[in-house]
Amino acid sequence: MTAFSLDTDQRAFADEVRRLGAERLGPLAEAGAEGAVNRPLLKEMGSLGLLARLFPGVETGSPSREAAATDLCILRESLATQNTEAETALALQGLGSYPILQSGQDSQVQRWLPAVAAGDAVAAFALTEPGAGSDAAALELSAERDGDGWRLTGEKMWISNAPEADFYTVFARTTPDAGSRGVSAFVVPGDRPGLSGEHLDLVSPHPIGTLVFDGVPVHREELLGEENRGFGVAMRTLDLFRPSVGAFAVGMAQAALDAAVAYAGTRVAFGGPLLRQQTVAHTLAEMATRTEAARLLVYSAAAAYDAGEERPAKRSAMAKLFATETAQYVVDAAVQIHGARALRRGHLLEHLYREVRAPRIYEGASEVQRTIIARELTR
Numbered sequence: 001m002t003a004f005s006l007d008t009d010q011r012a013f014a015d016e017v018r019r020l021g022a023e024r025l026g027p028l029a030e031a032g033a034e035g036a037v038n039r040p041l042l043k044e045m046g047s048l049g050l051l052a053r054l055f056p057g058v059e060t061g062s063p064s065r066e067a068a069a070t071d072l073c074i075l076r077e078s079l080a081t082q083n084t085e086a087e088t089a090l091a092l093q094g095l096g097s098y099p100i101l102q103s104g105q106d107s108q109v110q111r112w113l114p115a116v117a118a119g120d121a122v123a124a125f126a127l128t129e130p131g132a133g134s135d136a137a138a139l140e141l142s143a144e145r146d147g148d149g150w151r152l153t154g155e156k157m158w159i160s161n162a163p164e165a166d167f168y169t170v171f172a173r174t175t176p177d178a179g180s181r182g183v184s185a186f187v188v189p190g191d192r193p194g195l196s197g198e199h200l201d202l203v204s205p206h207p208i209g210t211l212v213f214d215g216v217p218v219h220r221e222e223l224l225g226e227e228n229r230g231f232g233v234a235m236r237t238l239d240l241f242r243p244s245v246g247a248f249a250v251g252m253a254q255a256a257l258d259a260a261v262a263y264a265g266t267r268v269a270f271g272g273p274l275l276r277q278q279t280v281a282h283t284l285a286e287m288a289t290r291t292e293a294a295r296l297l298v299y300s301a302a303a304a305y306d307a308g309e310e311r312p313a314k315r316s317a318m319a320k321l322f323a324t325e326t327a328q329y330v331v332d333a334a335v336q337i338h339g340a341r342a343l344r345r346g347h348l349l350e351h352l353y354r355e356v357r358a359p360r361i362y363e364g365a366s367e368v369q370r371t372i373i374a375r376e377l378t379r
Contacts, residue, residue: 006074006299013071014078020048021082029085034205037122037164041089046119050075054094055101058117063109065101069240069302073247077295080251081258084355087248088206092160095241095363096123099169100187103225103233108187112167124165126156126188126211127234133158134368136171137180137231141213143172148220150174152188152213158362162209163197166190170218171230178228185230186218193217204358205351235313238363242316243301245359246323250298252352253291253327256334259348260284263338280337287330294323314376321369324359331356 006014024044032038045051053071055063072094079087097116100108115121132139141154152172156162168188175182188195194216199209225233261284264274274280301319305312331352335342342349360366 010070010074014074017050017075017078018082020050021079021086024048025079025086026083029083032085035199035201035207037161037207038085038089039119039122041086042093042122043119045086045090046117050090051093051119052117054090054097055113055117058113061110061114063101063113069243069305070299072240072244073298073302076244077247077251077254077298080248081255084248084252084351085206087251088160091241091244091248092125092206093123094244095125095237096161096165096167096169098237098240099125099185099224099233102236103185104187105221107221108224112187115166121166122161122164122190124159124161124168125237126159126162126168126170128156128158130155130157134365136234137183139171139173139183141170141172142176143174143184143186143218146217149222150184150186150218152186152194152216152218154213156211156213158200158208159197159211160206160208160362162207162211163190163199164207164209168211169224170213171234174230175228180231182228183230183234184227185224185233186222187224188216188218188222202358203354205354206358239312239316240305241363242320242369243298243305245363246294246298246301246319249320249323249327249356249359250291250295252356253287253294253323253330256327256331256349256352257284257287257291260287260334260337274337283333283337287333290326291330294319294326297322311376311379313372317364317369317372317376320359320364321366321373324356325366327356328360 028041028044032041052059053075057063076087076091093116097113100112116123127136129139141152143150143152167190170186170188171183173182174184194214197209197211202208264280267274298319301315304315335349335353338349344350
C-alpha cells in the first residue's frame with residue numbers, strides 16, 4: 001500500500017466487510033438496545049472473524065504484538081458506511097484490548113485476547129475521570145500498595161462499555177504528585193469486588209457509563225508493563241487508534257455523502273432535481289472533496305504507523321482532527337440538503353447526526369489534537 005491507495009486485496013477486504021456489515025450485522029445492530037452492549041452482535045462479529053483481524057495470529061495462539069493500523073482503519077471505515085453500531089462495537093474491543101496486546105504479559109494476552117476475538121468477552125478502556133479528560137495526566141484514581149498488589153480507589157467517567165464490560169484496562173496513580181510519570185496500567189476483571197458503576201444517557205447512542213472503585217484489589221500479575229509507566233501504555237494505544245477514529249469519521253461522511261447524492265438526484269424542486277441547483281451541486285462537490293482528503297490523510301497516517309515511523313503522534317493527530325471535523329461538516333450538509341425529513345427519528349442522517357459529534361471529543365478533543373500537532377512541529 002502507498003499513502004494514496006489500497007491494494008487489490010485490501011479493497012476486496014473492504015468490500016467484504018461492507019457486505020457483512022449490511023447483511024449479517026445490520027439486523028443484529030437494529031435489534032440491540034440503544035446504549036447497551038450488544039453481545040449477540042459481538043458474537044456474530046467473532047464468528048465472522050472480524051474481531052480476530054484486530055489481533056493477527058490470535059487464532060493460532062500466537063498473536064503478533066505489532067498491531068496493524070491499516071487493517072484497523074479498513075475495518076472501521078467499511079463498517080461505518082453500513083452501521084455505526086457494529087463499527088463502534090469492534091473499535092471498543094480493540095481499544096480496551098490493545099494495551100494488553102502491546103504491553104501485557106503472555107499470560108494476560110492468552111487469558112483475554114482469544115475471548116475478545118471470539119466475541120465472548122467485552123473490553124473497555126478506562127482512562128477518563130470527572131476531573132481528568134483532555135488533561136489525562138491529571139488522573140486521581142489511586143492505587144495504594146497492598147502487600148504484593150494494590151487497591152484502587154476513586155472514579156472513572158465517560159467509559160465506553162461501562163459498566164457492562166468483562167474487563168477494563170484501568171489507569172491509576174501509583175505515585176502521588178508525579179503527573180504522567182506516576183501512572184500505572186492494570187487489567188481489572190469486571191466482577192472484581194468493590195467495582196461498580198452505572199450507565200450514562202448521551203446523545204451518542206453507544207454504551208457508556210461510570211465506574212466506582214471502592215478499594216478494588218489488583219494483583220502484581222495484573223499490572224500492564226512497568227509500574228509508573230502506564231501513561232506511555234495509554235499514549236501508545238491512542239497513537240494507534242487516532243487514525244482509525246478518523247477512519248470511522250470517513251465512513252460516516254461517506255454514508256452521508258452517498259445519501260445526499262442519491263436524494264439530490266431524485267428530489268424534484270424548482271422544476272427539476274435538486275442536483276441541478278448550483279448551490280446544491282457545489283455543496284456536494286465540497287463534501288466529496290473533504291471526505292476524500294480526510295481518507296487520504298487517515299490512510300497515510302496508518303501506513304506510516306505500520307511502517308514503523310518514529311514519532312507517529314503528529315500524523316495520528318492530524319488524521320483524527322481533520323477527519324472528525326470533516327465528518328461533522330459533511331453530515332450537517334447532508335441534513336441541510338434533505339431538509340426536515342433527515343431529522344425524523346430513525347432516518348439514517350438523524351442517526352449519523354447524533355453519532356458524529358462525539359468523535360471530536362473522545363480520545364483527545366480537536367483542541368488537544370491541535371496542541372499535539374503544534375508541539376510536534378517545534379521538536
